[in-house]
Every structure is written in structure tokens, then in C-alpha cells.
Amino acid sequence: MSVPRAYLDAATAAPLHPAARAALLTAHDEGWADPDRLYTEARRARLLLDAARASVASAIGCRPDELRFVGSSTAARQDGMLGLLAARSAAGSTAVASAVEHSAILQAVPQTVRTPVDRVGRVDPEGWGAAVTADGVALAALQAANHEVGTTQPVTAAADACGEVPLLVDATAWLPWRPAPAGWSVLVGGAEAWGGPPGVGLLAVRKGVRWRSPHPEPTPPEASLPAVLAAATALEAVRATADEEASRLSALVDLVREQVPLRIPDVEVVGDPVERLPHVVTFSCLYVDGEPLLSALDAAGFAVGSGSACTSSALEPSHVLAAMGVLTHGNIRLSLHPGVTEADVRRFLEVLPEAVAGVRRSAGVEGL
Template sequence: MRRLLDAASGPLHPVARDTLLAALEVGWADPARLHAEGRRARALLDRSREVVAAGLGVRPTEVSFLPSGPTALTRAVDGLAYAARRRGARTVASAVEHSAVLVPGRARAAAAGDPALFAEVAVDSVGRLDLDAWRNALAVPGSVVAALQSANGEVGTRQPLAAARDAAAAHGIPLVVDAMASLGRDDVPRDWDVLVGEARSWGGPPLGVLVVREGVRWHWPEARADVEQGRADVTPWVPLALAAAEAWQQTTATRPADTQVARALVDDIRRAASTVPDTEVVGDPDDRLPHVVTFSSLYVDGEAVVGALDAAGFAVASGSACTSSTLEPSHVLAAMGVLTHGNVRVTLPLPAVSPALADDVRAFTAAIAPSIRAVRDQLGVGDL
């Protein structure tokens, strides 16, 4: 029996899946065309945008659909930087941001021969931003973009968005908020200038959401003016937008109950992992996303533990949430100053896609200690 406990990338909400299949029949046309099929596709795309915009509390014209969340995140930063290029080129971000922010930022600084063009601000041991360091970084002349997650998708810790945005606004710097891990699973952030989401976080298909508040200076020179408010060069596939909108409606309707269930189950996982010798449960235990938890164990590596749990029927993850396919040590845990190897990350699926979720978590909590012990025994270290 397989038990899914790595739902950072899906699966689809069952109603959204049905919508996607139905949309293949009615929404396949290019919404830019003037024939009847194209006009129908345009109406469906507009309706999808209205649903997502209403859920986010913004105007439909502020919402654009992009191929993926990471694409939208990179585009968000690039558009702000380009619009402000006459004032400077410096970006300020936390050290636990998504690789879609960190990798391009480091590359641009390296290409310019000026490491100061990309500032990575430290976090504390639970992964929360050092606000004093953030304020100091924003005060450096030439800073034009600030980027911060609403909450970390690996350890769950929420960030102090209100204080972070106030600090950025004091210097006239717009704030990009990466909400890819939280939208649909936590309260919608309110303190941002540009917001980024990913429909997979709320049970939708792969589809990025980029929201630029009216009045914010943003420009991407490669965009087509007639596509997604000038924020993209590819028209979104209408069936994906419809499925994303349907998933949003379904998830929003059940979120209070789903949040309560997920938080209690994550508490169970945190307690079970904390009883394993030389194992640390990371992230803020209270001020966090309800459905995410990571723990790390000494004497083992994450790949081995994931393999042992996979053999036992549990699908979990390891490594950094944004580069998990490589199983590289987590840059998030490294920035927090906690154990980087031997980590296991759980992202609970929505109850709608996993009716047996409580049973799955119960079985998982019973399997944590013996699985880690078995890996340690294979290495000849045991519980030292």
C-alpha cells in the first residue's frame, strides 16, 4: 500500500481533475482568436482569472498566469529590477528563498563582478528572517528589489511580512512575496507589492500565478503586450487555468477544516520524530504552515532514509524543497544552522485527494523510528 506524504507538487484535487478533462472539450482554442471557439476560450480564461483574483482579494487585471510558479517568481524579480534599472541593480532576499530567486541573483552578481548586487539576509535557527539585518541590507544604496517567502516550504516557518514590507517601503523598494508553499493552505498574504503562487499548492495543475499591484513599477522587456497583461510571452492553456480556478474554489471551501486536520497530524509527526535519538525537528513549532514538517537525524543521509521509507510504502522527500530531485543538502537548513543531512520532509496532501490521510500519518509515525534505526544499523552506527 502506497502512502503519499510528499504532496508539494500535487496531486490534482478530484474535482479539478474532472474540470480539466471537461475543459479539453470546450477550452482548447486560442483565446486570442476571433472565431466562436476562440471567444469561448477567452471567456473561460477570463472567468478563471476572476475566480483566482477574488480569492486573492485583487483585481483580475493584476493577475497573470505563467507556465509555473518558479517561472513566475523569476519573472517577478526580473520585472521589478528592469523597471528600476536607472536607480540601481541590487536585490535583497532571505537566505532561505527558493532557488528561482537565489540562483539567478548569485549569477547576476557574479557576472557583474560585484557580489554586493545580491544580498542574502540571514535567518535564525527556526528559519525566520533577521529583521535588523534585513533593514540594514535594504538601506544600502542601489537596492531596488526585495524578495521574501510568506512561509518556507521546507520547514513551514512563516515570515514577518508586515515588518519586512514596511522596511522595504521606507526605502521605496517593492517587495516580492513568494507564496508558492502557502496559497490555498494558509491565509492569503496581505503585505506585498508583487505576489507569486503555484496552483499545485492548492490542488491545481502546474500553473504559475503572478500578481502585480496597480501602481507598482514592473516591466519585462521580452513580454508581448497582448499576453497576460504584458507579463508573459505565451498564452496560458485555458484547461489548466480552469482546473486551477476550480481547485481554488474547492480548497477554499474546506480550508478551515483541512487546516485543523493538517496541523494536528503534523503535530503527531513532530512528536514521533522528536522521540528518535539524535533527531531534530526543525522550524517554528507554532507559527508555521499547517501541512509541512522536516526533521533531521544524525549518522544517516536523507537519500538512505527516503529509500527505507519508500520501501515501507511511504512517499516522502529530502534535500531542499526547490531542488529535491538532486537530493543535495538543504540550503534552508544550512542557513538555519541546523543538521543538513539525514533530513526528511513531509508535505501533507489535501484530505480531498487523500481520504485515508489520518491512517497514513498514523502508520508513518510508527515507521519513523524503526526506519531510521534500520539505516543506522546498515551503516554500523546504531543509536550512538
């Protein structure tokens, strides 16, 4: 009998939402023409694009004319950062970002000051305030919530501390659930987070904010139109049940947070237990090599994420876990989505203790 599979890595990319799949097929029939042309097919494509833009704008909390669809969430992060930098060269060349931002944010601007976070991964308000008010700061960046540990950030207070400095808010992991928190000058996200097709990034620039495209003319085209239409449909579908799904998944995360330390010795569940995303939970197992643990869980039917160095192509541990001062080895991240059932999570909790014990046995570390 084959092992049932459960995909628990939605923070990397959520599975394509069924509504998005249907919309994608329809869009390839009706929304394939270049919306900038003047014939009938193009006008139909333009109408579909405008409707999708209005729908996504309303869901994320911006005006339709503030929103651009770009080729990926990575492109949105880079263009958002570099466009603010380009428009603010008179103010300085330094970016300020929390130490737990996505690497595409941290590496976009050559001169970036990383501000510290506490043990749960929340930005330190004093360090943030001092950094954003220093001389030569062109822009600041803060996520709505952390994609690896789930901790939410005090975006609105951080924006207040920014004064004249424009704040980019990376709301990628947050937007499946609700509109972005107030205070942003530039907002970025990506449809892979809510079950849209890959290759749709969101870049919103508030009216009146100075932002200049970092690309030479002609600027790269917006994301593929069928993908945009499917992404908008998927966002409408997930938002229609977001409140129920958030409480259902949050209860499953609470179950994992409670049961993992009870069932496994020497494990640390990280991130804020309360002020967090509904669907992300992360823990680290002492003396455990992440790679064989991921393989054991995969063999048992579970696809999970990890911030351990051995599981990354760079062989560097997660900069998020490092900045929090928590264990980087033996790390497992579960990120849930509407297709995950309580039975999946309970089966994971049944399988996990033996998977961890097996890796510890092979390393001969029992009793340490």
C-alpha cells in the same frame, strides 16, 4: 499483499485534485480556442479565462487585471524578480532576499544579498531592515512561508521596512490556505501547490507598481487555458474546506512533531512549532544517510521529501537547512494534503523508527 501507498510530498507537487481532473476534461472540450480571436469558440474561451482569473484573483487577494498566468511557479518567480529589476534600473541592480527563499528567487538576479534567518528559519528583522535600506537596492523578496520547514515570515513588517523598494512575495506554499499577506508589490505562486495541474504559475503585479516584462516581444503566452481553468476550479475546491483541513492537518503535524523525538533517538525537528504552515513538518536524524532512509520509507509505502545533499541532483545540501544552522543530513520532510488520513500518519510513525534504526545499524553508528 501489496504495501499501501501514502504520498506525503505535497510541497513538491500536490496530487491532482479530483475537481481539477473533471474540470480539465471539460476544459479540453470547451476552453481550447485562442481567447484573443473573434469567433464563437474564442469568445467562449475568453469568458472561461476571465471567470477563472476573477476566481483566482479573489482567492489570492488581488484584482483580476493585476493577475497573469504563466508557465510555472519557477517562471513566475523569475519573471517577477527580473521584471522589477528591469523597471528599477535607475535605483540600482541589487536584489535583497531572505537566505531561505526558493532557489529560483535567489538565483534570478546576479547581484543578490541574502539576509540571515534564525534557527527556525524566520528572517531576522534587523538584518532585513539594514539590507533593504542600503544604497543600490532595486527590489526585495520574501516568502509568505517556507516550503521546506513551514515557518511563516513577517511579510507585512518586512514590507513596511522596504519603504520605496518593491517587495516580491513568494506565496506558493501559503496560497492553498488563504489569501496572500498584505504588503506585496509582486505576488507569485503556483497551482501545483493546491492540487491544480502542473504548468500554471501565478504572477500578480499591484496597480501602480513599475514592472517590465523581462521577455522580448512577443511575450510568451499565458499558461495553457485548460490547465488554468482546472487550476481555478481546484483552488475554489480546496478553499471551500481550507479551515477544516488546516486544523486537521495541523493536528497531524503536531502529532509528528511530538512523536518523532519520543520514538527516535538523536533527531531534531526543525522549523517554528507554532507559526507555521498547517501541512509541513521537517526533521533530521543524526548519522543517517538520507538516500537509504528514503528508499526504506519508499519500500514501506511512503513518498517523502528530503533536503539532504545525497537526495538532490546538485549533491549540495538544502540551502534552507544550511541557513538555519541545522543538520542537513538524514533529513525528511513530510508535506500533507487533503488525501492524507490520520491512519497514514500513524502508520508512518510506526514504520519510521525501524527505518532509521536500520540505516544506523548498516552504518555501525549505534551508541555514538
